[in-house]
Amino acid sequence: MNPDDSFGYDVGVDDAVVDPHALLRGWLARCDGDTTPLMTLSTIDADGYPDSRHVLLSRCDAEGRIAFHTDSRSRKAAELAAVPRASVAVVWPGLARQLVVTGDVVVQNETGQREAYARRSRYLQLLAWLNEDEAAAARAEERRSTWAAFDQAHPELEPPRTWVGYVLIPRRIAFWRGDQDGPSNRLLCTRTGDSWVVERRAG
Numbered sequence: 001m002n003p004d005d006s007f008g009y010d011v012g013v014d015d016a017v018v019d020p021h022a023l024l025r026g027w028l029a030r031c032d033g034d035t036t037p038l039m040t041l042s043t044i045d046a047d048g049y050p051d052s053r054h055v056l057l058s059r060c061d062a063e064g065r066i067a068f069h070t071d072s073r074s075r076k077a078a079e080l081a082a083v084p085r086a087s088v089a090v091v092w093p094g095l096a097r098q099l100v101v102t103g104d105v106v107v108q109n110e111t112g113q114r115e116a117y118a119r120r121s122r123y124l125q126l127l128a129w130l131n132e133d134e135a136a137a138a139r140a141e142e143r144r145s146t147w148a149a150f151d152q153a154h155p156e157l158e159p160p161r162t163w164v165g166y167v168l169i170p171r172r173i174a175f176w177r178g179d180q181d182g183p184s185n186r187l188l189c190t191r192t193g194d195s196w197v198v199e200r201r202a203g
Contacts, residue, residue, distance in 0.1 A: 013177060013185055017198050020173050020189035021064035027099050027175065028060045028090065040089040041068065043079040051079060056124075057090070058116045058165065065167045066101060067108055069116050071131060072164040080105050086168055096178030101170050108165030117159040125157045126150065176203055 010026055017023055042052040053076065058067040066088060070076055080086065087102040108116075117125065130150060135143050175187040184203025189196050 020196050024064045024173055025060050042087045043076050044083045045079055064170050067167050069165045072162045098176040100174040103169045103171035105166050105168050108167050113165040116165055128163050129160050
């Protein structure tokens with residue numbers, strides 16, 4: 001099977017990209033069937049160094065804005081408050097695909113945050129409440145008993161006050177494709193005002 005057949009909306013490797021947002025959504029639609037649609041989120045720390053970790057991709061809307069969620073007490077939340085810019089990367093090793101999106105970050109509205117929490121698995125809803133430094137320092141038996149007791153006592157959960165969502169607004173999108181029979185290919189899409197400049201670059 002051609003790896004391109006595994007994607008929904010796509011363009012041929014030699015075709016012009018008219019709408020980078022549509023191509024972005026098409027590639028990220030590949031995550032819909034994955035059990036862990038993870039992406040690498042890179043922020044800038046207080047010393048000016050990149051700081052990377054994996055987060056769940058919550059959604060990508062019609063304008064290519066990417067939402068993700070975390071704890072407002074986390075290091076990444078503090079870094080985004082100081083420098084509201086970030087990059088995310090998603091890779092499909094078996095399909096020789098990689099996507100990198102860079103842009104500005106804003107806090108998501110409350111409706112979007114609540115909707116994202118409602119879509120989380122029961123485990124992740126509980127984790128949002130119980131992912132505390134104090135619990136992490138406890139012994140495994142104590143952590144698990146606390147978790148089980150909280151789970152039993154709270155059959156329905158609302159988002160904790162520490163639940164926060166962010167939206168990445170793309171400024172630059174890089175689509176990379178490998179090629180077993182030739183050089184890899186990268187499409188670099190850069191926003192300039194209301195339009196995009198699309199360039200083909202070496203992989």
